[in-house]
Amino acid sequence: MKKIVIDEIYCKGCKLCIDQCPKNVFENSSKRNPKGYLVPDVARAEDCIACLLCEMICPDMAITVEVVDDEKGS
Amino acid sequence: MHPVAEKYLRKEALPFIFCPGCGHGTVVNAFLRAVDELGIMEELALFGGIGCASWSPVYINTDVLHTLHGRAIPVATGLKLANPGRKVVVFTGDGDCVGIGGNHFLHAARRNIDMTVIMMDNQVYGMTGGQVAPTTRTEARTQTSPYGNPEPPIDACAVAVSCGATYVARWTSAHPRELARAIKEAMTHKGFSFIDVVDQCPTQAGRYTHGTGDPVKLLKIIKNMSIPLARAQKMPPEELKGKILVGKIHEDGAQPELTDMIYALMEKGKAR
Numbered sequence: 001m002k003k004i005v006i007d008e009i010y011c012k013g014c015k016l017c018i019d020q021c022p023k024n025v026f027e028n029s030s031k032r033n034p035k036g037y038l039v040p041d042v043a044r045a046e047d048c049i050a051c052l053l054c055e056m057i058c059p060d061m062a063i064t065v066e067v068v069d070d071e072k073g074s
Numbered sequence: 075m076h077p078v079a080e081k082y083l084r085k086e087a088l089p090f091i092f093c094p095g096c097g098h099g100t101v102v103n104a105f106l107r108a109v110d111e112l113g114i115m116e117e118l119a120l121f122g123g124i125g126c127a128s129w130s131p132v133y134i135n136t137d138v139l140h141t142l143h144g145r146a147i148p149v150a151t152g153l154k155l156a157n158p159g160r161k162v163v164v165f166t167g168d169g170d171c172v173g174i175g176g177n178h179f180l181h182a183a184r185r186n187i188d189m190t191v192i193m194m195d196n197q198v199y200g201m202t203g204g205q206v207a208p209t210t211r212t213e214a215r216t217q218t219s220p221y222g223n224p225e226p227p228i229d230a231c232a233v234a235v236s237c238g239a240t241y242v243a244r245w246t247s248a249h250p251r252e253l254a255r256a257i258k259e260a261m262t263h264k265g266f267s268f269i270d271v272v273d274q275c276p277t278q279a280g281r282y283t284h285g286t287g288d289p290v291k292l293l294k295i296i297k298n299m300s301i302p303l304a305r306a307q308k309m310p311p312e313e314l315k316g317k318i319l320v321g322k323i324h325e326d327g328a329q330p331e332l333t334d335m336i337y338a339l340m341e342k343g344k345a346r
Contacts, residue, residue, distance in 0.1 A: 007075045010088065014095030014276075019290040037094065056107070056250035057293075059099025060090060061079035 002048035006039055007062040013037030017054035017063060023047040026054070078106050082115065084135045091129060095289025097247035097273025098194050102130045104254040105163075105192065112258060119153055119160040121146040123175060126201045126275075127167035127194035144175025147182045150189055158333045161261060162189040168209040169199045172230050176208070179230075183237035183266050187332040190260045190267045193230060196275035197283070204278030211316065214283045234268040235324045241267035242324040247274060248297040249320060256322070265331050272296060272318050 004025065006017075011033060018026040018040050025048050029041035054063050083106075092099050109115055118136045122128035124143035131138045141149045146164045154162045171179050171193045182189070197214070199205040204217040209230065213222040234242045241263040245253040253271060260267035274280060274292035281287045284295055296318065303321035306314055 010075055012089070012094035014289045016095060016289055016293060019293070053250075055076060056103060056254070057100055057247075058076075058103065059092060059094075059096055061076045061083070061099070061103050061106075064076050 001068045002045055002050050003066040003068050004042045004045050004048060004054075005064045005066070006042065007064075008033040008039050010060045010062040011037060011039045012060055012062075013039060014059060015040065016057045016059070020053045020057045022051060022053070023049055078110050079103075082106050082109065082135055083133050087133050090133060092126060093275075093277045095274065095276045095292075096126070097196065097271070097275070097289075097293075098127050098130055100247040100250055101127075101192065101194050101253065101271050101273060102133065104250050105257055106134070107254045108257040108261065111254075112261060114161050114261070117159065117161045119150070119157075119162050121150040121153075121162070121164045123166055123170040124201075125167040125170045125199070127196075128165055128170055130194075131163075131165045144170050144173070144178065146170070147175060147178040147189075147191065151182060151185075151187055154187055154189055154333060155336060158188075158337070163261065164189060164191045166191060166193050167200070168193060168195040168197065168230070169207040172228050172233065173199075173208045180233070180237050183234050183239040183268065185332040186238055186240055186265045186329050188264050188266070190257070190263075191269070192257065192260075193268065193270050195230070195270050195272045196279055197227070197272075198275055198279040200275045200278045204282055210283075214279075216279070216282050230270050231268070231323050234266075238266070238329070239268045239324070240265035240326045240329050241322075242270075243268075243322045244270040244272070244318070245320050246272040246296045246300055246318060248293050248300065252320075259322075263325070264327065265329055272300075 025044045026040040027043035120131035120138045122131045123146040150162045197209045206216045206219045208228045210223050243256045276287045276289045280292050300318045300320045
């Protein structure tokens with residue numbers, strides 16, 4: 001399972017992650033951070049393949065993709 | 075915040091001054107990943123001139139020198155000669171590197187001094203208000219060329235190769251993975267290494283030259299204009315007009331390096 005965290009303090013709402021994600025994990029949202037930028041919504045984290053393109057393209061290094069290894073043995 | 079950023083950035087200086095969607099942030103991101111993989115944070119010495127791009131080392135929690143406009147390379151040369159153990163990296167913009175500091179760039183490449191120059195090329199003077207830069211494309215509209223730029227742009231990579239740089243590569247902000255790999259290669263290379271990173275400027279070049287301030291559209295424009303070198307070699311030259319050729323352009327590890335030459339000369343002088 002993948003856990004995607006967007007740091008709302010540092011996100012500037014440029015939407016590059018929404019465009020770059022090959023699996024369409026992110027979604028536009030109307031959630032504003034303290035600076036007034038629209039922070040994307042992680043709508044389909046279960047589709048994430050951990051290619052890390054969102055992490056690498058993020059100009060503010062606000063995205064973290066964690067691979068949570070809880071599927072082992074199941 | 076990403077763990078790599080948590081580890082290497084100065085929290086008190088954040089957030090980045092870059093506009094939302096600016097490509098410079100992606101370059102800093104790729105640089106930190108390369109540094110993290112190499113584990114050379116303690117050996118780094120970073121330099122910046124003046125401009126948006128040159129501001130980027132300021133956020134990295136290591137030794138940083140912020141110098142005059144275009145003069146980052148001579149200061150870096152001085153530090154490298156005085157302390158050859160340091161890994162010297164210069165962050166510079168297109169105007170800073172080939173415009174104002176063009177002369178310094180030529181001579182650092184000629185001397186083949188061991189340093190890495192990362193030129194963030196957004197084809198405009200962004201911080202000062204969107205003036206025409208030496209890398210601005212012909213007929214591009216900027217604040218100081220409202221009827222289109224009459225001048226042809228400079229090809230910084232070709233200049234670097236012709237002057238004697240021993241590692242030259244060009245990537246864009248649309249290729250972050252390849253860019254991080256190139257930065258890693260450049261930092262491990264002994265000699266003058268130069269990376270031209272074409273990136274988007276949504277506020278100045280985006281709005282006036284490309285007609286959109288949307289970073290997503292600008293990144294698509296850059297991606298569609300990029301052609302890998304291997305594919306470009308099979309294409310006729312007229313199809314390559316106005317395209318960005320990406321990849322490793324030149325590498326030569328056999329050339330003598332300036333710091334080694336000077337220290338050998340000093341030993342020779344002492345022996346006399």
